[in-house]
Amino acid sequence: MKKKFEMPHCETCGAKHKSIFCELSKQEVSELNDSKGCNLYNKGQVVFHEGNRTNGIYCINKGKLKLFQIGSEGKEQIIRFAKEGDIVGYRALLSDEPLSASATSLEEDTAICFIPKQQVLKMITENPNFNFKLLKVLSHELGETAKIITDLAQKPVRERLAETLLILKDTFELDDEKNIQVKLSREELANIVGTATESVIRLLSEFKKDKLIALDGRAIKLLNIPALTRTANVFD
Amino acid sequence: MKKKFEMPHCETCGAKHKSIFCELSKQEVSELNDSKGCNLYNKGQVVFHEGNRTNGIYCINKGKLKLFQIGSEGKEQIIRFAKEGDIVGYRALLSDEPLSASATSLEEDTAICFIPKQQVLKMITENPNFNFKLLKVLSHELGETAKIITDLAQKPVRERLAETLLILKDTFELDDEKNIQVKLSREELANIVGTATESVIRLLSEFKKDKLIALDGRAIKLLNIPALTRTANVFD
DNA sequence: AAAAAAGCATGACAATCGTCATGTTTTTTT
DNA sequence: AAAAAAACATGACGATTGTCATGCTTTTTT
Numbered sequence: 131m132k133k134k135f136e137m138p139h140c141e142t143c144g145a146k147h148k149s150i151f152c153e154l155s156k157q158e159v160s161e162l163n164d165s166k167g168c169n170l171y172n173k174g175q176v177v178f179h180e181g182n183r184t185n186g187i188y189c190i191n192k193g194k195l196k197l198f199q200i201g202s203e204g205k206e207q208i209i210r211f212a213k214e215g216d217i218v219g220y221r222a223l224l225s226d227e228p229l230s231a232s233a234t235s236l237e238e239d240t241a242i243c244f245i246p247k248q249q250v251l252k253m254i255t256e257n258p259n260f261n262f263k264l265l266k267v268l269s270h271e272l273g274e275t276a277k278i279i280t281d282l283a284q285k286p287v288r289e290r291l292a293e294t295l296l297i298l299k300d301t302f303e304l305d306d307e308k309n310i311q312v313k314l315s316r317e318e319l320a321n322i323v324g325t326a327t328e329s330v331i332r333l334l335s336e337f338k339k340d341k342l343i344a345l346d347g348r349a350i351k352l353l354n355i356p357a358l359t360r361t362a363n364v365f366d
Numbered sequence: 367m368k369k370k371f372e373m374p375h376c377e378t379c380g381a382k383h384k385s386i387f388c389e390l391s392k393q394e395v396s397e398l399n400d401s402k403g404c405n406l407y408n409k410g411q412v413v414f415h416e417g418n419r420t421n422g423i424y425c426i427n428k429g430k431l432k433l434f435q436i437g438s439e440g441k442e443q444i445i446r447f448a449k450e451g452d453i454v455g456y457r458a459l460l461s462d463e464p465l466s467a468s469a470t471s472l473e474e475d476t477a478i479c480f481i482p483k484q485q486v487l488k489m490i491t492e493n494p495n496f497n498f499k500l501l502k503v504l505s506h507e508l509g510e511t512a513k514i515i516t517d518l519a520q521k522p523v524r525e526r527l528a529e530t531l532l533i534l535k536d537t538f539e540l541d542d543e544k545n546i547q548v549k550l551s552r553e554e555l556a557n558i559v560g561t562a563t564e565s566v567i568r569l570l571s572e573f574k575k576d577k578l579i580a581l582d583g584r585a586i587k588l589l590n591i592p593a594l595t596r597t598a599n600v601f602d
Numbered sequence: 603a604a605a606a607a608a609g610c611a612t613g614a615c616a617a618t619c620g621t622c623a624t625g626t627t628t629t630t631t632t
Numbered sequence: 633a634a635a636a637a638a639a640c641a642t643g644a645c646g647a648t649t650g651t652c653a654t655g656c657t658t659t660t661t662t
Binding site for chain 1: 435437438439441443445456457458459460461462463466467490491494497498500501502504505506507508509511512513514515516517518519520521525559560599600601
């Protein structure tokens with residue numbers, strides 16, 4: 131399943147600077163490098179599966195992941211995304227619980243390193259900077275998640291979809307033509323918003339008609355971000 | 367606003383054993399005690415307000431809190447509850463962000479201690495046990511929050527209400543007559559479930575008719591937990 | 603104790619939104 | 633290249649659920 135390829139070095143990792151590892155010493159980076167493993171994934175491949183145990187954390191060297199839970203009717207609910215430099219799986223490792231979500235790659239040639247538990251614990255214990263960064267990542271994530279709860283509970287589908295587009299923009303940024311830098315199916319969008327695929331299709335058409343966005347296959351161009359923000363009913 | 371009263375001692379705190387502080391040394395507890403402040407709150411009083419900064423964490427000595435956000439239409443969304451021994455406000459402190467929720471007391475004579483940032487940071491740095499407990503609390507909370515997202519996005523109101531009753535049972539436990547040990551208004555229940563107050567009233571009546579629960583004012587008696595679990599459509 | 607306010611309850615109605623059916627387009631497989 | 637499968641799109645319809653109106657009950661205030 132997993133391709134063989136030249137393993138990236140932590141020392142030269144492009145993702146390191148914007149990651150939780152950015153303040154490690156040279157020696158720590160070297161040790162991290164020696165302890166890690168790395169795998170290549172095709173689009174749609176499972177990186178880990180909800181309910182399993184993990185014995186380390188995953189660090190994205192290249193590519194994008196979606197993290198999702200399967201609801202009681204078997205429907206996928208996307209909880210969050212992860213991109214280059216992000217870590218995933220830390221929640222389960224640190225709480226000593228099974229993984230609360232599954233992760234699959236969204237692009238070809240997604241490269242993901244695996245850092246064993248022992249090494250993670252060592253960095254937590256021996257590097258206060260790393261420890262505080264980890265606490266910060268967890269805390270920030272918890273805050274984002276709480277916001278999502280309020281939106282899901284209170285906003286109608288139209289507003290949630292608009293907001294989802296804005297969140298995707300903030301997470302993956304726009305290219306020089308204003309396209310959101312991630313390609314998702316209508317069904318995946320529905321699985322973020324918490325609605326039916328048909329509703330997403332209809333609402334995207336409306337947004338297009340209203341010149342808020344432009345559509346070309348799965349590419350979504352944000353033409354009028356202030357208007358989208360108003361549609362999402364967010365003021366912050 | 368805040369009543370004066372005899373300040374509880376950390377050394378003799380009944381809530382300590384089940385809290386994040388349970389593994390502190392005698393000396394650390396003594397230092398914690400010297401650094402803290404403590405206040406009494408009446409029912410419904412605000413402990414802290416969403417959007418403000420915090421310079422420490424709150425530890426509940428006695429009583430219960432609800433934590434909630436105000437949505438874009440001004441409606442309250444209850445994110446979680448906290449009870450004796452729980453800490454709140456740590457998310458904002460550790461992420462260095464404003465408080466993401468407000469907290470108000472649910473009972474008379476709620477006693478809440480305040481531990482200044484400096485002392486929290488010291489315990490994190492100097493006591494690995496405390497640090498790992500904190501990481502665990504955050505991670506566990508993040509997992510719970512993700513579950514709530516999936517439920518809000520996918521389950522109908524009826525199932526969400528049943529599940530809310532079960533969560534309240536797990537959080538506050540039942541008394542010897544099977545009553546959930548917390549009293550909430552219909553509106554507050556609606557603000558957990560993410561629905562209208564009228565819907566909660568109607569569904570509670572149905573649950574009562576079906577002998578799943580008994581109602582006496584705000585007291586809710588869980589008569590048939592297996593059936594409630596089925597109604598909630600949970601299998602774990 | 604009376605008055606006011608808040609909370610609870612129920613019915614009627616309407617809007618949102620999900621489901622189903624069907625058809626087209628695009629992508630993947632053989 | 634043909635066939636199959638998946639994704640996208642649109643209409644019709646109905647169920648769920650929110651809103652509004654109204655009245656009763658309980659709690660709080662004066």
